[in-house]
Amino acid sequence: MTKFCLTVTCPSKRGIVAAIANYIAETGCNITDSAQFDDADNGQFFMRISAEAETGATLEALREGFAAVAQPFAMNYEFHDQDTTMKVVIMVSRFGHCLNDLLYRVRIGALPIEIVAVISNHMDYQKVVVNHDIPFHCIKVTKDNKPQAEARIMEIVEETGAELIVLARYMQILSDAMCQKMSGRIINIHHSFLPSFKGANPYKQAYERGVKLIGATSHYVTADLDEGPIIEQDIVRITQSQSASDYVSLGRDVEAGVLARAIHAHAHHRVFMNGNKTVVFPASPGSYSSKRMG
Amino acid sequence: MTKFCLTVTCPSKRGIVAAIANYIAETGCNITDSAQFDDADNGQFFMRISAEAETGATLEALREGFAAVAQPFAMNYEFHDQDTTMKVVIMVSRFGHCLNDLLYRVRIGALPIEIVAVISNHMDYQKVVVNHDIPFHCIKVTKDNKPQAEARIMEIVEETGAELIVLARYMQILSDAMCQKMSGRIINIHHSFLPSFKGANPYKQAYERGVKLIGATSHYVTADLDEGPIIEQDIVRITQSQSASDYVSLGRDVEAGVLARAIHAHAHHRVFMNGNKTVVFPASPGSYSSKRMG
Amino acid sequence: MTKFCLTVTCPSKRGIVAAIANYIAETGCNITDSAQFDDADNGQFFMRISAEAETGATLEALREGFAAVAQPFAMNYEFHDQDTTMKVVIMVSRFGHCLNDLLYRVRIGALPIEIVAVISNHMDYQKVVVNHDIPFHCIKVTKDNKPQAEARIMEIVEETGAELIVLARYMQILSDAMCQKMSGRIINIHHSFLPSFKGANPYKQAYERGVKLIGATSHYVTADLDEGPIIEQDIVRITQSQSASDYVSLGRDVEAGVLARAIHAHAHHRVFMNGNKTVVFPASPGSYSSKRMG
Amino acid sequence: MTKFCLTVTCPSKRGIVAAIANYIAETGCNITDSAQFDDADNGQFFMRISAEAETGATLEALREGFAAVAQPFAMNYEFHDQDTTMKVVIMVSRFGHCLNDLLYRVRIGALPIEIVAVISNHMDYQKVVVNHDIPFHCIKVTKDNKPQAEARIMEIVEETGAELIVLARYMQILSDAMCQKMSGRIINIHHSFLPSFKGANPYKQAYERGVKLIGATSHYVTADLDEGPIIEQDIVRITQSQSASDYVSLGRDVEAGVLARAIHAHAHHRVFMNGNKTVVFPASPGSYSSKRMG
Known part of the structure; x- marks a missing residue:
């Protein structure tokens, strides 16, 4: 039995939920989980539904048939197979x-992702990556070769069919062009409680300011450094000692946890820009x- | 414009959400928030919807008309006016x-409740309660007068039309009869992280066990002491010092916060047994x- | 038996702890609690000791005799009676x-402070303050009368012998002169996780930035607005909803808790600039x- | 320059701190960090001091000379080299x-421990352990061979000179004899917020009780299962979903974090039974x- 999730965004309007729920029921599917949000500020509607195709409907058919439901509401929508x-x-x-x-996490099946490549500007983690049977690419970045380096990165993204790039403490700044091209498809982890301590050395900045909690922030990458839409944040208490x-x-555990939760949310199609x-x-x-x- | 919330529970079945959403749309209402839960263990479905009657439907009419929707699914349902x-x-x-x-919290309008009476087995808080223009009743409880005392409490509940009793560190044990009569309508705060440290002196028990976190638990009261369905819990870190x-x-702040959050959830019809x-x-x-x- | 706490700061140097501990022992006192911190960045030493004068030494005598211990190490020190x-x-x-x-908190004896006056630029809380038998002063502040208003505030501070001013959501900015005069003696609560969202409307700023946690910060007041030394911070999780x-x-509970903890620390002489x-x-x-x- | 930490326990008595601090100063050492605790319930005193031997004193000499300080106070004490x-x-x-x-954590030098062996009753982790250049021992445990299996475990402990056994989700119960022999030297992680949900399947127990927070507890192992002295605990919030x-x-991250913090504390000699x-x-x-x- 196909289990899928459907995500919808459109301008808020009476009857959206009924239209969606009717379609789901008519196609023999059972809604097992749903959440919605109406943004009163901009009139935008967001919905995510988990459902099971109890009478054998395929995802392809569901997707196709939904166009007629979506059209009058100007819905953007996606059907995702839960097993993909x-x-x-x-x-x-x-x-x-x-x-x-x-x-x-990927090894134990705790995240619904497949790591199709690891790219680094250093060689340090080649061995550990290769031991996980994952292709490792070292792409050095200099002032001079940045366009070529990014072109090579994008080649890998395209060749592997990657839908998402995760910057797991990648310390090079991506070009505006790449940020725009991959909008909503690059997740970064910044080691501060943004918007505090943007840019370099956030822990040093935090130390000098004398805060009592330090944090980490996972966000989509935009052309404005450390300014992209925030997905998840968390903190840990510190003292003068x-x-x-x-x-x-201490920040390491927070960073890893925040990034993993952000990826979990994104890969389960729970995040909307x-x-x-x-x-x-x-x-x-x-x-x-x-x-x-394990 | 009437704003209301609708709560529904019934056996899980395909088409429930569509039936509800259709009714809401047909009656000219717009769903502004919704949440559902399917309990895979017992096949029970739970839903809560916030909506606005954009075309003037009254709550009475909505409630009446919904019977036909509810019947085939064997729904238990309630419509609640959000301003009540x-x-x-x-x-x-x-x-x-x-x-x-x-x-x-009630004084500043942070909880959608009206305190219609405060009942105590002591006189300590008469003055503070009366200063808030709330009726105060001192009902002493002894081994001998327990039935009479509870009868008096129930009288007050009925006279005031109270839908909920909050045991805000009330130290007398209620009779089984009263617990059953008021099932789902009495919320208690216990000063431990249940199920640890049931019964008397939980902080002393916690101290003797040497735990590193202490907690508080808000739950519905049942005949089994400290065994009722848990609504909310929280903890605070302590050390040997x-x-x-x-x-x-230290527990005081946790208790007050946990109880307030439980009441917030209950009074907004967000909690289901x-x-x-x-x-x-x-x-x-x-x-x-x-x-x-303030 | 006198219970006291001794606070010491001086340049870090071998033998400080021995000198202090010897004095405490020689004067018949027993150390029941101690903490120290050596700041490797600036070579400064900080110590706080709780002790009991088991053989009858008075605080006055202890204070006087300590001068000889302090002198060779250039210590700044204070003896505080724990019952004051x-x-x-x-x-x-x-x-x-x-x-x-x-x-x-003060009513139930949870903070070692006496509120000798409440000053407000509004009348809203006169009644509640007076009901606690605490003098209430309404001092309006305008562009024109600021020096006079602050002079009146300082008069009250001096007349009451107040050692500390707590800005409990006081929305007027104090003059540089007053900040400097009262350095280390004014504690503010700011309703953001500083250094994020300084200045006005931090919750609105937080909402617009889309953070996933909001916070509060208690700090000593300096001439630089929202830039003073941070004493305590905490956060609460929020979502798009x-x-x-x-x-x-939601911030109210965090603010009140953070401010109370900062005052607890300050009033117990646990905070050092x-x-x-x-x-x-x-x-x-x-x-x-x-x-x-209660 | 030798950096060391000194731990002391003895009956509480006036002059202990002075005696210790004098010795440290006289031997040319500088105290960089200290903490003490007086247990008012049992009259026991606990102290931990970090210090640097600025004038060349060796740990051996310090240890030897301290005997004279310790004797009149009946101190138990240990000097630990901070680089060991x-x-x-x-x-x-x-x-x-x-x-x-x-x-x-050990690979990146975040814990002051050396893993001298990994013992398992299964073969699952042989490869990952061996890849870290750590000896792996598979010791099956059955009803019949328990004494022999434990004897083999103890042999490995003795051969490797291990000071600590960490039960990192080891699911066999150790014999009373082994628990007693290794008292204070075995740390376990239990996947519940003890004392709730002792024994088998704590997450299932927690699910059935309907708690709103789940936790993990790290404790020293004693003959009473899940009853040993607690070192560290933490929790994570869950919902009906x-x-x-x-x-x-969700518990995995909490368990790993709690256990790592307990080991950090133990290995830095910050924990006292x-x-x-x-x-x-x-x-x-x-x-x-x-x-x-990394």
């Missing part, structure tokens, strides 16, 4: 904790379960 | 922090807003 | 939750206990 | 997340820093 994993390219520089964390190098260590903000719906039942023990 | 406050009786013994907290009397103080558990849906947009500044 | 409450002036504008929270007016309500940062030592055993139940 | 790593044996069954987490298998996944409780002092400055980036 999302292809992801991970990019990393020298801090490897997020990479290590994601490799483990922790130095900036302690922050690096809403201008410079995001709508993030709760996880569906069973979606945290992992397939293996 | 729930009448609540608060019961308290000698620890007054939850009472004080609730008085403040805190004594059991420190716990009492589900056997010995609860379903608690997220807060609707704007429902945390308060009317006054 | 700190006199505090609270200032508030129109948001009353922090005021209400502090009035309750909360509006800026929901933030105001360290340039633009603070050193905050853990609470001593028993220091959270309160005297009354 | 603690030898640890990790035991694991089929859930590998804590093992994976610890391997990573999470099943028991979701708990397993105090009857059935523990004293856990804060981390010293810099002690969270790790040596490598």
